Each structure stands twice: as C-alpha cells, then as structure tokens.
Amino acid sequence: MSVQTECVDVCVVGLGYIGLPTAALLASRSARVHGVDNAPRVIKRIREVEPLHEPGLAACLAVAIENGYLTVSDTLVAAKVYIIAVPTPLGPSREPDVSAVFAVIELLAKRLLGGELICIESTCPIGTAEAVALRLPTGVQVASCPERVLPGRILHELVWNDRVVGGVSPDATESAVVFYRSFVKGEVIGTDSRTAEAVKLAENAYRDVNIAFANELSMLGAQVGVDAREVIRLANRHPRVQILEPGPGVGGHCVAVDPWFLVAAAPSLARLTRMAREVNLAKSDWVVDRIREQLQPTSVVVCLGLTYKADVDDLRESPALAIVRSVATMAKVLTVDPYVPGATPLDIALVDADIVVGLVAHREFRSIHLEQLKDKIVLDFAGIFQ
Ligand code: SAJ
Numbered sequence: 001m002s003v004q005t006e007c008v009d010v011c012v013v014g015l016g017y018i019g020l021p022t023a024a025l026l027a028s029r030s031a032r033v034h035g036v037d038n039a040p041r042v043i044k045r046i047r048e049v050e051p052l053h054e055p056g057l058a059a060c061l062a063v064a065i066e067n068g069y070l071t072v073s074d075t076l077v078a079a080k081v082y083i084i085a086v087p088t089p090l091g092p093s094r095e096p097d098v099s100a101v102f103a104v105i106e107l108l109a110k111r112l113l114g115g116e117l118i119c120i121e122s123t124c125p126i127g128t129a130e131a132v133a134l135r136l137p138t139g140v141q142v143a144s145c146p147e148r149v150l151p152g153r154i155l156h157e158l159v160w161n162d163r164v165v166g167g168v169s170p171d172a173t174e175s176a177v178v179f180y181r182s183f184v185k186g187e188v189i190g191t192d193s194r195t196a197e198a199v200k201l202a203e204n205a206y207r208d209v210n211i212a213f214a215n216e217l218s219m220l221g222a223q224v225g226v227d228a229r230e231v232i233r234l235a236n237r238h239p240r241v242q243i244l245e246p247g248p249g250v251g252g253h254c255v256a257v258d259p260w261f262l263v264a265a266a267p268s269l270a271r272l273t274r275m276a277r278e279v280n281l282a283k284s285d286w287v288v289d290r291i292r293e294q295l296q297p298t299s300v301v302v303c304l305g306l307t308y309k310a311d312v313d314d315l316r317e318s319p320a321l322a323i324v325r326s327v328a329t330m331a332k333v334l335t336v337d338p339y340v341p342g343a344t345p346l347d348i349a350l351v352d353a354d355i356v357v358g359l360v361a362h363r364e365f366r367s368i369h370l371e372q373l374k375d376k377i378v379l380d381f382a383g384i385f386q
Contacts, residue, residue, distance in 0.1 A: 008032040008071075011079035013104050015042050015072065017253075017314075018121055018147045019085035021057055021154045023072075027064035029183060034079065035072040046072050053313040053339065056155045076107060081179055085121045085147065087253070094260045096125045105132050114139025117175045119165070121147045123200050123254070125261050129193035133168040143167040143176035144193040146200035151252070151312050162186040166196025204258035205273045210244045211255070212276035215283040218246035222290075229383055248359050248381040249284035249319025251308030256280070256317045284319045287359075287381050288326045294355055294377050299331050302344075302353035305360020305382060306337040313339035320359035327357075338364045350376075358384040 012023040015037040023035040037043055049062050064070035086100035101122055108118070114137050120129055123146055133142040145165040149157040163180050165188060167173030173190040180188045191199075214232060221228035232243045250256045259277050263270045291301065308318040315321055327333050334349040339362070346364070350356070350372050358365070358380035365384045378385065 007078040007080070008034045009079065010034075010081045010083060011036060011077055012083045012085060013037075013076065014084065014086035014100075014122070015046060016085065016087065017052060017054075017151060017154070018149065019083065020046065020052065021054065021060070021149075021158060022083060022085065022121070022147075023070055024057065024061040024064045025155060025158055026183060027067070027070035028060050030067075030069055031183075033064070033070050034077045035070065036074065036076055037072070038074050040074065043072055043074060054154050055152065060155060076104075076111075078111070079116070081117045081119065082108065083119045083121055083145075088122045088124055089253070090257055090260055095264045096261045098122075098124055098128055101128065101132070102135075105135050109135050109137070112137055112140050116140050117172070117179060118142045119145040119176055119179065121145055123147075123204075123258050123261070124197055126194050126197045126201070126265060128197060129166070129168050133172075141167060141169070141172035141175050142193070143172045144196040144200075145176055145180065146196060148200070148203065151309075151314060159183065159185050163188045164191060164196050164199045165189070166191040166193040168193045201258050201262050204255045205262055205276070207244070208250060208255050208259045208280060209272060209276040210242075211247070211250055212279040214244050214246040215249075216279055217243070219283065219286055229386060245383060246283075246381075247319070247383075248287045248323055250280040251317040251319045252314065253316045256308075284323055287319075287323050290379055290381075291323075291327050291355065291357055292330060294379065295331050296354070299354045300352045301327055301331050301333045301355045301357060302349045303327070303333055303335045303357045303359055304337075304346075304365050304384060305358070305362055306335055306340050306343065307360055307362075310361045310382075311339075311363055315340070323357075323359060336365075338362060355379065358382040 009031040010026055010033045012019045012035045015035045023033050027033040049058055084104055089097050091097040129142050129144040143165050148161050163184050165176040165180055167176055177188050177190045218228040228246055235241050235243055259273045263274045303324050305320050308314055324333055324335055334344045336346045336349050337343040353376050355377045356373055359382055361382040361384045
C-alpha cells in the first residue's frame with residue numbers, strides 16, 4: 001500500500017465483512033469514500049459488484065460505485081476520517097494478532113498532518129487505541145469504535161444498532177461521536193477508548209458464555225434423557241431468563257475468537273471466559289462421538305450444513321466443517337450446503353443416506369419432509385427438525 005494525495009471524506013481500510021458494507025453505506029449517502037484492500041482478488045470482486053453474500057450489499061454497492069462516490073484500490077488516499085477494519089486474528093498461542101492494524105498505522109504515520117480522525121473498528125485488545133495514538137503525529141484523533149453488526153443483517157444493523165465509541169482523548173471521543181451520528185440512527189454513546197475496547201470483548205464473551213451454558217445443558221440433557229431445546233424454550237418463558245440455543249459448537253471470526261483476547265489479558269482471572277471456550281470446543285467433539293456411535297461399516301452419513309451459522313456463506317472457524325472432516329475419516333460423508341459451491345444437492349444426498357446429521361439450520365433445510373427421513377437415523381444438533 002502507498003499513499004496518494006487527493007482528499008476524500010472517508011478512507012476505509014480493509015474491505016471485508018465490515019469495511020465493505022460500511023464503505024458502501026457511507027458512499028450511498030453521498031460521502032466521498034475510498035476503500036482500500038491489499039488483496040487484488042477483493043478489489044476485482046468489488047469492481048465487478050460481486051461482493052460477499054450479504055442481504056442488500058450488492059445493490060448498495062452498485063449505487064455507490066455508479067454514482068461515483070465510492071472508489072476502491074490497494075492504495076491509501078488522504079482523508080478526513082480513516083476507518084480501520086482489518087482482521088485481528090489469533091496467533092499460534094491464541095494471543096491477539098494486531099499486526100495488520102499497526103501495519104496500516106505505520107503507513108499513515110508518515111503522511112498524516114494532524115486534524116484527521118482514526119476510527120478503529122477492528123476488535124482489539126484493551127489499550128490498542130492508546131498505543132496507536134502514540135505512533136501518530138500530535139493532533140491526529142484516535143478512537144476505538146468497534147463494529148457490532150451481525151453477519152446476515154449487516155446493512156440494517158450498521159444504521160440501527162447503538163454504537164459505543166471511545167476516544168483516546170475527550171476531543172477524539174467527541175469527533176468520533178459526531179462522525180458516527182452522521183449515519184447511525186441508533187444511539188451513539190461516547191466513552192474512553194479502553195472502555196470501548198472492553199465493551200466489544202465483553203459482548204462477544206457474554207454470548208460465548210451463554211451458548212456454552214446451552215451446549216452444556218444439551219450434553220447433560222442427552223445423558224439424563226431430557227430435550228434441552230424444550231427445557232431452554234420453557235425456561236425462557238421466565239421473564240429474567242434468556243438462554244441461547246445449543247448447536248454443534250461456536251464458529252465465526254468473532255464469538256469463537258474474541259473471548260481469547262480477554263483470556264490473554266488476564267489468564268488467571270478470565271476463568272469463566274476460558275471455560276466457556278473450552279465447553280464450546282468440546283461440544284464439537286461430543287457431536288463427533290454421537291455420530292461415531294451410530295456408524296456401521298457401510299454407513300453413508302449426510303451432513304446438513306457446513307458454514308459457521310445459518311443463512312451465511314462464511315466457513316471461518318466453522319464447527320460444522322471441523323465435524324464433517326472428522327467424520328469423513330471414519331465413514332462415507334456427503335455434505336449439503338446451499339451456500340457452499342460443490343456440495344451435494346439435497347435430494348440426491350438424501351437418497352443414499354443412512355444417517356442424517358443436522359449441523360446448520362439453513363432456511364432451505366426447513367422444507368425437508370420427515371417422510372424423506374423415514375428409515376434413516378437422524379441426529380439433529382442444529383434444531384432443524386424442531
Ligand atoms: N450460536 C449458537 N447458539 C446461538 C447463537 C449462536 O450456537 O444461540 C453459534 C452460531 O451458530 C455461530 C456462533 O455461535 O457458530 C456465532 O454466531 P452469532 O450469530 O452469535 O455471532 P457472529 O459471530 O455472527 O457475530 C457476533 C455478534 N455479536 C453479538 O451478538 C454479541 C455481532 O453483533 C458482532 O458484530 C460480531 O460477532 C463481531 O464481529 O464481533
């Protein structure tokens with residue numbers, strides 16, 4: 001990446017699941033936006049308006065590109081506001097890897113003049129925004145503005161969710177609040193950068209802990225002979241209980257990842273957070289064991305769903321994918337997933353199936369008639385046939 005000199009309103013760095021919809025949304029509302037990504041394949045797909053499978057995104061992108069408000073390239077341009085939305089994955093020891101954020105900051109550090117606003121939307125360890133500010137010229141405002149949108153509902157949630165934005169200084173908070181209020185219809189709440197970073201980690205760790213409890217109930221329920229989904233459904237009729245759903249494990253690049261950022265920050269204190277991760281990982285092994293118990297030497301296992309959750313095309317950290325790979329070492333496996341090219345069509349797979357395993361509750365699977373499953377062993381870990 002290099003830096004050009006023309007000045008746009010917003011430069012969005014990282015055109016993935018967050019950066020691209022954000023850039024398209026801002027540009028569709030007449031902000032002059034430049035999107036930057038260093039993967040040529042990403043730039044090519046966007047120019048051809050062939051983006052990620054996300055409701056409404058292709059249309060929003062087409063408008064933004066057609067009206068000339070959105071340009072994309074592998075090159076940073078001068079802007080009043082920079083949104084950083086690059087990946088922050090886990091390193092080999094499950095420690096946060098923020099190298100992509102700092103690589104962008106190093107480039108900006110050479111060019112910024114003061115007066116620009118840097119909004120860090122990537123999920124980061126607590127203290128990252130402060131460390132970023134130390135590397136930039138005085139007068140550059142830095143704020144942590146973690147994204148909170150749900151894949152599958154991104155364009156809606158970008159506008160309607162409340163946002164928590166935290167500056168490294170009160171001025172930076174104020175600038176970030178003003179910027180986000182220009183396109184967010186939810187409430188934009190200002191705080192300090194460390195709190196904003198912690199809020200994001202708390203949100204995803206909370207969800208992981210809640211799902212871990214549901215997964216624990218499902219394993220325990222199988223042992224004592226009760227249907228955990230029914231138990232949860234009825235328990236949730238209590239006004240102060242809201243248990244999430246069990247599944248084959250927790251996937252995606254957020255809920256399965258971010259809790260480790262808290263664990264890395266305070267390993268001896270983040271005991272519940274770590275345990276929830278361990279329970280959710282163990283749930284996938286438990287699923288494989290339940291399938292193994294049913295196998296005969298010639299069994300054909302049909303697995304419904306490969307993606308990390310229902311109705312998305314994303315395979316990152318997918319428990320279904322890990323389970324399929326594991327079962328495929330023991331039996332013939334056919335996988336069905338309308339979002340994954342090359343998977344077996346549903347009707348063809350069901351003809352041969354001895355065992356049908358529900359892994360992801362894609363909408364398309366709801367049309368399966370129980371008649372099609374008679375004489376087959378059905379193991380539903382995703383609540384498809386409820
Ligand atoms: N899951 C269950 N049971 C449930 C809900 C989800 O097993 O009741 C599983 C899903 O199947 C999936 C995983 O959990 O494998 C995560 O899915 P998700 O829908 O809970 O979350 P993500 O990863 O798609 O998006 C989350 C969201 N965070 C919260 O809801 C607190 C989203 O708002 C964040 O912006 C996103 O993480 C992120 O980027 O951090």
